[in-house]
Amino acid sequence: xxxxxxxxxxxxxxxxxxxxxxxxxxxxxxxxxxxxxxxxxxxxxxxxxxxxxxxxxxxxxxxxxxxxxxxxxxxxxxxxxxxxxxxxxxxxxxxxxxxxxxxxxxxxxxxxxxxxxxxxxxxxxxxxxxxxxxxxxxxxxxxxxxxxxxxxxxxxxxxxxxxxxxxxxxxxxxxxxxxxxxxxxxxxxxxxxxxxxxxxxxxxxxxxxxxxxxxxxxxxxxxxxxxxxxxxxxxxxxxxxxxxxxxxxxxxxxxxxxxxxxxxxxxxxxxxxxxxxxxxxxxxxxxxxxxxxxxxxxxxxxxxxxxxxxxxxxxxxxxxxxxxxxxxxxxxxxxxxxxxxxxxxxxxxxxxxxxxxxxxxxxxxxxxxxxxxxxxxxxx
Amino acid sequence: xxxxxxxxxxxxxxxxxxxxxxxxxxxxxxxxxxxxxxxxxxxxxxxxxxxxxxxxxxxxxxxxxxxxxxxxxxxxxxxxxxxxxxxxxxxxxxxxxxxxxxxxxxxxxxxxxxxxxxxxxxxxxxxxxxxxxxxxxxxxxxxxxxxxxxxxxxxxxxxxxxxxxxxxxxxxxxxxxxxxxxxxxxxxxxxxxxxxxxxxxxxxxxxxxxxxxxxxxxxxxxxxxxxxxxxxxxxxxxxx
Numbered sequence: 001x002x003x004x005x006x007x008x009x010x011x012x013x014x015x016x017x018x019x020x021x022x023x024x025x026x027x028x029x030x031x032x033x034x035x036x037x038x039x040x041x042x043x044x045x046x047x048x049x050x051x052x053x054x055x056x057x058x059x060x061x062x063x064x065x066x067x068x069x070x071x072x073x074x075x076x077x078x079x080x081x082x083x084x085x086x087x088x089x090x091x092x093x094x095x096x097x098x099x100x101x102x103x104x105x106x107x108x109x110x111x112x113x114x115x116x117x118x119x120x121x122x123x124x125x126x127x128x129x130x131x132x133x134x135x136x137x138x139x140x141x142x143x144x145x146x147x148x149x150x151x152x153x154x155x156x157x158x159x160x161x162x163x164x165x166x167x168x169x170x171x172x173x174x175x176x177x178x179x180x181x182x183x184x185x186x187x188x189x190x191x192x193x194x195x196x197x198x199x200x201x202x203x204x205x206x207x208x209x210x211x212x213x214x215x216x217x218x219x220x221x222x223x224x225x226x227x228x229x230x231x232x233x234x235x236x237x238x239x240x241x242x243x244x245x246x247x248x249x250x251x252x253x254x255x256x257x258x259x260x261x262x263x264x265x266x267x268x269x270x271x272x273x274x275x276x277x278x279x280x281x282x283x284x285x286x287x288x289x290x291x292x293x294x295x296x297x298x299x300x301x302x303x304x305x306x307x308x309x310x311x312x313x314x315x316x317x318x319x320x321x322x323x324x325x326x327x328x329x330x331x332x333x334x335x336x337x338x339x340x341x342x343x344x345x346x347x348x349x350x351x352x353x354x355x356x357x358x359x360x361x362x363x364x365x366x367x368x369x370x371x372x373x374x375x376x377x378x379x380x
Numbered sequence: 381x382x383x384x385x386x387x388x389x390x391x392x393x394x395x396x397x398x399x400x401x402x403x404x405x406x407x408x409x410x411x412x413x414x415x416x417x418x419x420x421x422x423x424x425x426x427x428x429x430x431x432x433x434x435x436x437x438x439x440x441x442x443x444x445x446x447x448x449x450x451x452x453x454x455x456x457x458x459x460x461x462x463x464x465x466x467x468x469x470x471x472x473x474x475x476x477x478x479x480x481x482x483x484x485x486x487x488x489x490x491x492x493x494x495x496x497x498x499x500x501x502x503x504x505x506x507x508x509x510x511x512x513x514x515x516x517x518x519x520x521x522x523x524x525x526x527x528x529x530x531x532x533x534x535x536x537x538x539x540x541x542x543x544x545x546x547x548x549x550x551x552x553x554x555x556x557x558x559x560x561x562x563x564x565x566x567x568x569x570x571x572x573x574x575x576x577x578x579x580x581x582x583x584x585x586x587x588x589x590x591x592x593x594x595x596x597x598x599x600x601x602x603x604x605x606x607x608x609x610x611x612x613x614x615x616x617x618x619x620x
Contacts (some may be wrong), residue, residue: 064585066532343553348590351583352540352552 035165037149040204042359043166043308046315048330053312054321055337061354063336072119073187075106076227077171079127080185084144084172088137096131100124118234121272126227129280138288139174139181139223146170150211155303164309170208171225173217181290182209182222187229191287199224199289203301210298221292228285232275237266394612397461397517399593402468402551404522404541405561409577410602412466414561415519417604420461424449426470436460443478446471450507454514462517469522472547475507476500501546512554520551524560539587557581558590561602577602 046053055061079099086095107120147169152161172183184205188195202222209219238246243263250259267275279285315321328335335341343349397419403411415421416435423430423437424446430437440446453463465471476488479500488496512518522541529538539560541548552558560580568574580589581596595611 064529064531066530071530339549339553343549346553347592348555348558348583349549349552351590352558352588353549355585 035161036163037167038152038164038309039167040207043305044204046312047308049324049327049335050315050321051323051341052327052335052337055340055354057359058321059350060356060359061337061340061350062357063353064355072123072229075103075119075123076126076187077185078106079103079123080171080225081145083127083131084141088141092131092135096128099127099131103127121234121269121276122230122232125273125276125280126229126285129277129285130227132281133286139176139183141172141183142175142180143170143173146173146212148208148212148215150214152305152309153302154306155299161306161309163313166207166211166305168204168208168211170212173212173219174223176223179220180217182212182219184222184224186224186226188226189229189231191226191228191284196289199291203304206293206297207301207305209293210301213298219293221290224287224289224291226287226289228287230276230279230285232272232279234269234272235264235267238264394595396608396611398515399556400512400518400520400554401557401559402520402522402541402555403559403561404588405524406563407523409561409563411521411561412464414602414604414607415464415466415521417608418462418464418517418519420459420516421464421519422453422458422460422462423464423466424471425466426474427467430466440471441474443474446474447507450511453516454510460516462519463511463514464519464521466521467523468520468547468551469542472500472504472543475504479503497546501550504547505550508550508554520555522551536586538585541588552588552590555590556592557596558588560587560589562587579607 107116110117149167424440525542
């Protein structure tokens with residue numbers, strides 16, 4: 001028997017439903033299966049538009065450009081991961097400066113790139129204020145960026161899928177009052193009632209909770225850790241012409257026909273940082289929302305996952321990948337594959353606008369052992 | 381003659397005057413000269429620069445003139461086999477100005493909710509699709525521009541037609557060939573550098589190019605005779 005086969009006792013807690021083995025603590029999955037790996041992202045893509053699924057997960061097409069939202073969001077995500085990975089007994093300042101180093105490295109072109117410089121300012125201000133707010137956390141961190149791979153079951157017979165396993169990566173697992181919660185980081189531009197309502201319909205997190213429960217983590221709910229992205233911009237100042245126009249306008253309103261207005265100069269970095277600091281000092285700049293998950297919802301999701309896999313197998317068998325035109329403009333922006341679909345799938349467009357990149361990039365390590373659902377001819 | 385079912389498959393057309401082609405490259409490399417050699421070419425002149433070439437041309441310095449020229453071509457009764465839009469960049473600019481003028485705005489963005497951009501793109505798409513569906517060939521000429529692509533792991537420079545993205549996507553989806561006119565420097569027998577003008581025909585991460593016909597080699601001299609000869613050669617590999 002190797003060391004890997006011996007169960008470990010973790011954290012001195014007894015709230016796991018099974019023994020925890022060394023491979024549960026590493027990023028390496030249990031080397032069990034050559035089944036095809038599905039992620040939530042793949043499932044959701046297939047559900048929304050089978051044709052998009054084909055482009056991304058079968059043909060491996062991806063736009064090479066990094067989306068802006070992803071760029072900022074991923075930096076914040078990385079910063080939070082680093083923050084929570086560091087030992088809590090380390091001095092806060094040391095931990096914070098390590099995070100600042102990380103943020104600085106992500107925006108290495110900031111001196112010559114105004115967009116990077118802006119995002120760098122915002123990310124630093126956001127994180128400094130975040131640490132100020134949550135220096136004493138309400139929870140104990142159990143796992144950070146926890147990758148998992150679990151079996152998909154037929155909810156009627158409880159038999160395992162012969163074709164698929166599901167994989168994912170949770171931002172964190174934390175303990176509050178002896179109970180485990182999934183920690184999910186979000187960056188948002190505003191927290192509205194719609195936004196908060198939408199958290200209740202967040203299928204991805206509910207699904208993660210379900211499969212993590214199966215793996216022995218008794219997740220009772222989700223803590224959404226929402227960080228607001230400010231809309232503040234560094235003021236560019238006004239040009240001579242703009243100033244003259246404004247002064248003339250003010251002078252015209254004045255009985256004396258004169259104005260004492262001064263030309264607005266560009267905002268310095270220090271001034272902008274001070275403004276950001278003020279903005280992020282507001283209580284509303286961060287929000288924590290705790291949501292509990294019902295067993296009924298979990299059962300429904302399990303059913304949905306199974307159904308989607310069956311529909312996927314059917315589409316694959318018949319090589320029919322329907323285009324869902326209702327989804328071409330979801331989130332008020334065109335789908336990245338829209339020009340390709342509109343062109344009738346012109347190879348010229350495919351070859352010039354897209355690169356070939358392996359799917360499930362968020363799960364590189366997990367997909368090493370198994371196969372991506374995209375890659376193989378399935379034996380049905 | 382009674383209708384009969386076919387007994388053989390149709391062969392892919394090797395006739396250049398049935399193809400839609402995008403030619404782009406840096407200024408003065410010879411894009412227009414190259415396009416002027418296409419079969420019975422008629423230029424829609426959208427920017428000056430054809431004075432040194434002996435070609436048939438219609439001045440189309442605004443969108444109504446452009447549409448009028450399209451109408452004349454569509455009506456038939458002429459010997460032209462290829463329409464050359466020189467340049468597509470300016471044609472798109474006229475299209476945009478026309479749509480903006482029609483809606484009494486200065487820029488597409490002045491119409492709310494992205495409506496302006498959509499109207500311009502639709503007009504561009506409508507006219508190009510109609511032109512491409514006419515019996516003759518269609519050649520679009522564009523300038524080249526270097527664009528920095530910021531990827532998830534770094535950045536690199538890509539050369540592409542200078543058309544705005546929304547116009548470029550329509551064109552890329554429409555054309556059979558994307559020919560990128562480029563230069564390479566070789567050394568001659570005495571070791572002196574010699575600049576050669578070439579056409580690149582296959583996609584690459586650092587430039588846009590393509591060949592749906594599958595007839596062209598990866599690169600060939602920027603010379604119509606060489607191009608025509610390569611195109612007439614039976615395809616070794618079927619296009620994807």
